[in-house]
Amino acid sequence: xxxxxxxxxxxxxxxxxxxxxxxxxxxxxxxxxxxxxxxxxxxxxxxxxxxxxxxxxxxxxxxxxxxxxxxxxxxxxxxxxxxxxxxxxxxxxxxxxxxxxxxxxxxxxxxxxxxxxxxxxxxxxxxxxxxxxxxxxxxxxxxxxxxxxxxxx
Amino acid sequence: xxxxxxxxxxxxxxxxxxxxxxxxxxxxxxxxxxxxxxxxxxxxxxxxxxxxxxxxxxxxxxxxxxxxxxxxxxxxxxxxxxxxxxxxxxxxxxxxxxxxxxxxxxxxxxxxxxxxxxxxxxxxxxxxxxxxxxxxxxxxxxxxxxxxxxxxxxxxxxxxxxxxxxxxxxxxxxxxxxxxxxxxxxxxxxxxxxxxxxxxxxxxxxxxxxxxxxxxxxxxxxxxxxxxxxxxxxxxxxxxxxxxxxxxxxxxxxxxxxxxxxxxxxxxxxxxxxxxxxxxxxxxxxxxxxxxxxxxxxxxxxxxxxxxxxxxxxxxxxxxxxxxxxxxxxxxxxxxxxxxxxxxxxxxxxxxxxxxxxxxxxxxxxxxxxxxxxxxxxxxxxxxxxxxxxxxxxxxxxxxxxxxxxxxxxxxxxxxxxxxxxxxxxxxxxxxxxxxxxxxxxxxxxxxxxxxxxxxxxxxxxxxxxxxxxxxxxxxxxxxxxxxxxxxxxxxxxxxxxxxxxxxxxxxxxxxxxxxxxxxxxxxxxxxxxxxxxxxxxxxxxxxxxxxxxxxxxx
Numbered sequence: 001x002x003x004x005x006x007x008x009x010x011x012x013x014x015x016x017x018x019x020x021x022x023x024x025x026x027x028x029x030x031x032x033x034x035x036x037x038x039x040x041x042x043x044x045x046x047x048x049x050x051x052x053x054x055x056x057x058x059x060x061x062x063x064x065x066x067x068x069x070x071x072x073x074x075x076x077x078x079x080x081x082x083x084x085x086x087x088x089x090x091x092x093x094x095x096x097x098x099x100x101x102x103x104x105x106x107x108x109x110x111x112x113x114x115x116x117x118x119x120x121x122x123x124x125x126x127x128x129x130x131x132x133x134x135x136x137x138x139x140x141x142x143x144x145x146x147x148x149x150x151x152x153x
Numbered sequence: 154x155x156x157x158x159x160x161x162x163x164x165x166x167x168x169x170x171x172x173x174x175x176x177x178x179x180x181x182x183x184x185x186x187x188x189x190x191x192x193x194x195x196x197x198x199x200x201x202x203x204x205x206x207x208x209x210x211x212x213x214x215x216x217x218x219x220x221x222x223x224x225x226x227x228x229x230x231x232x233x234x235x236x237x238x239x240x241x242x243x244x245x246x247x248x249x250x251x252x253x254x255x256x257x258x259x260x261x262x263x264x265x266x267x268x269x270x271x272x273x274x275x276x277x278x279x280x281x282x283x284x285x286x287x288x289x290x291x292x293x294x295x296x297x298x299x300x301x302x303x304x305x306x307x308x309x310x311x312x313x314x315x316x317x318x319x320x321x322x323x324x325x326x327x328x329x330x331x332x333x334x335x336x337x338x339x340x341x342x343x344x345x346x347x348x349x350x351x352x353x354x355x356x357x358x359x360x361x362x363x364x365x366x367x368x369x370x371x372x373x374x375x376x377x378x379x380x381x382x383x384x385x386x387x388x389x390x391x392x393x394x395x396x397x398x399x400x401x402x403x404x405x406x407x408x409x410x411x412x413x414x415x416x417x418x419x420x421x422x423x424x425x426x427x428x429x430x431x432x433x434x435x436x437x438x439x440x441x442x443x444x445x446x447x448x449x450x451x452x453x454x455x456x457x458x459x460x461x462x463x464x465x466x467x468x469x470x471x472x473x474x475x476x477x478x479x480x481x482x483x484x485x486x487x488x489x490x491x492x493x494x495x496x497x498x499x500x501x502x503x504x505x506x507x508x509x510x511x512x513x514x515x516x517x518x519x520x521x522x523x524x525x526x527x528x529x530x531x532x533x534x535x536x537x538x539x540x541x542x543x544x545x546x547x548x549x550x551x552x553x554x555x556x557x558x559x560x561x562x563x564x565x566x567x568x569x570x571x572x573x574x575x576x577x578x579x580x581x582x583x584x585x586x587x588x589x590x591x592x593x594x595x596x597x598x599x600x601x602x603x604x605x606x607x608x609x610x611x612x613x614x615x616x617x618x619x620x621x622x623x624x625x626x627x628x629x630x631x632x633x634x635x636x637x638x639x640x641x642x643x644x645x646x647x648x649x650x651x652x653x654x655x656x657x658x659x660x661x662x663x664x665x666x667x668x669x670x671x672x673x674x675x676x677x678x679x680x681x682x683x684x685x686x687x688x689x690x691x692x693x694x695x696x697x698x699x700x701x702x703x704x705x706x707x708x
Contacts, residue, residue, distance in 0.1 A: 062677075069680050080256040084417070087249045091413050094241065094395035095406040102394035108379040110393055112237060116245050120451055123248050127255055127447045131440065139437070145681050 062148060069141045076130060083119075083126050090115045168498045172313050175502050176332065179351065179509075183336055183344035199341035199543045200268040200521050201432040206346065208438050212445020214346050215429045217353030218514040219247070219420070219450065222305040222507050223573055224457055225356065229487070230480020232461025234470055236383065236392035239461065242409065244454040246416035251447035253421040255440070259430050261592045261679040263439040266431050269518075270424060270584055271526040274591050276678075277671040279599035281531055286606035288526025290583040291424040293610060295519035296557060297576035298423070299512055301569040303330060303561035306508050308481045312489075312501050323562045330558030333509060337516045337550040342432060345513045352503075352510035357449065359503035360456040363484070366491040367463030378459065381466035408641050412574050415645030419577030422584030424518040425511075436682035463487055479569070516557070520549040567630060571622040571642065575613070578645040582609035582652030590656050592679070595672045597660050604659030609652030616644035 094101050094112060101112035206214065224247070231239035266273035271287035306329045307322030314321050336344045371377040383392040420426065433439050464473065464483040468490055476482045488500040524546035529537050586605045590597040616639050617623060623630050625637030641647070660667065 066676065066680055076256055080252060083249065083252045087245070087417060090241070090245075091410055094237075095410050098395040102390065104390075107376045108383060108393060109376070110237075112241070112395055113393060116241055119245060120248055120455070123252055124448065124451055126252060127444050130255060131444055134440065142680065142682055 208441035217349035229461035230483035233465035250420035284530035291522035334554035411646035419581035422580030601660030605656030
């Protein structure tokens with residue numbers, strides 16, 4: 001679990017453990033990671049020497065993990081948009097171009113009916129994909145966050 | 154010869170003799186389950202049950218509270234009469250709406266909410282005004298959803314009692330309302346769960362039975378069912394093309410679009426569904442639950458399409474419209490044609506359970522809004538004792554039940570579809586924007602929440618009052634009056650964007666800046682799936698395992 005180098009480093013009790021998602025992703029210096037407003041930065045507060053000052057991006061593992069979780073959830077938002085977009089396309093086409101939706105494909109199956117069936121299939125596939133994707137990509141980050149922050153605050 | 158007259162001739166007596174013991178058994182079962190242990194009051198058991206259902210069962214119950222009588226009785230009739238439009242509007246919309254619930258709402262809502270929508274909003278906003286606004290919106294949505302369901306129960310009078318006429322329909326509505334009040338006031342969420350599980354199983358079974366019979370009649374070829382329904386409809390190819398139901402002019406096309414938008418987005422804001430989502434143990438269980446519900450809905454909607462087309466093919470639109478112009482009895486006619494009295498009895502019991510399950514769930518959500526949001530959080534500011542709140546919830550169940558039943562008894566002629574669509578439109582323009590902004594937008598403020606909840610409520614209700622749905626046409630609620638200024642029958646296409654816009658504008662104009670820290674806490678809660686073990690107790694912060702480095706990351 002995790003990168004061997006990082007684990008070995010983390011076993012040293014004097015160094016704070018770095019968050020590592022079980023799939024090996026080291027949450028380090030994630031761009032766009034915003035620090036939690038509660039997180040203290042004592043060096044910064046005490047006005048320490050600038051060359052001693054901590055880089056805020058590095059030492060907020062919870063914020064790093066939150067940003068990682070957000071990034072992992074981005075495909076979920078895209079899929080939501082895609083399915084809803086397909087549905088809207090179906091609805092708008094039925095309103096604006098009923099002749100096109102009425103084109104017959106096979107037997108009694110028109111373009112509109114085929115589109116409806118395809119949307120049903122897309123919904124089922126999307127729901128299944130979501131369950132598997134979350135179990136493999138989002139839940140590990142959640143577990144890491146839980147162990148790090150001690151559950152709900 | 155009408156269905157009722159055919160039935161009074163001989164077999165209606167059998168239907169009733171099976172039906173009455175069935176209802177008594179269901180009632181007895183629910184009371185038995187409820188009185189198992191009396192630990193109701195303390196931990197939100199009245200609202201959420203014991204929260205120990207497995208995802209598959211919870212999904213079945215969620216499916217049971219979503220699929221209303223409209224889907225079993227109304228939709229097949231509409232499919233038989235209007236073909237393509239009926240299928241796309243009333244069957245595809247509910248299926249796709251699960252995408253919104255599953256991907257955007259279910260897990261974050263479970264992690265942040267306790268009993269009601271107001272609890273979720275109050276986690277980061279000013280509790281008192283937000284609870285009041287959310288409670289009011291919930292109450293209105295529930296009443297708007299409850300009345301058409303109870304009105305639909307009147308359609309059961311003909312097949313079950315063998316009687317037609319207003320008096321028979323009213324007595325059917327009153328009986329159903331009475332059973333519903335008993336369930337909710339005595340049993341709370343536990344009895345509701347039982348009746349929803351029972352109903353969902355019966356619904357899937359009944360749907361399978363009818364779809365199986367239709368397919369076997371058509372030689373196991375779905376294309377044959379489509380073909381015969383199209384030929385029988387008299388509209389030929391137009392039956393399977395868009396435009397049969399909504400009409401072809403520009404206004405009615407926009408109307409159809411508006412209805413579909415409201416159905417897809419509104420489901421994610423229906424309080425009784427959100428309450429069911431809160432009633433599972435963890436956020437991951439909520440995810441699996443919604444998956445089950447979505448798949449069951451998909452399967453049932455395909456069956457309902459088959460049933461509707463089968464009714465069009467085997468019964469024929471002429472006989473359906475003679476029974477009921479809106480097609481509400483098509484399923485009964487099909488059952489009667491395919492399986493005689495036995496199948497008709499089964500379908501009647503299924504329909505009764507369907508209505509009972511949906512109205513119980515909705516009433517429960519309405520009492521939670523009254524007792525928890527309006528009384529406890531907004532009026533007493535959380536100081537009332539638990540027993541008092543639960544007692545008030547039981548009283549509210551009786552009151553809301555009586556009011557809704559009385560209104561439904563005297564509104565038998567109401568257009569059911571319009572009212573259900575209005576409930577969906579109100580949900581999509583109040584609760585949905587408030588929830589999405591709360592969960593995903595850091596700049597949302599209490600004023601924004603109040604503006605979106607009150608503004609969406611007022612705008613959608615006003616637009617409905619000025620629409621042809623209330624006055625100015627022969628199919629409207631007040632056909633004599635005419636003050637319909639707004640051209641559209643369904644207001645969703647205007648009120649939903651307006652609800653989102655008001656939320657943004659209210660937050661933008663709020664003098665107090667948004668509380669970034671509370672939003673960060675909420676995001677953190679969602680990220681760690683801050684499931685609430687005992688929903689009453691606020692979660693206690695646990696210390697991080699101490700190490701030398703914890704000084705830097707201590708929070």
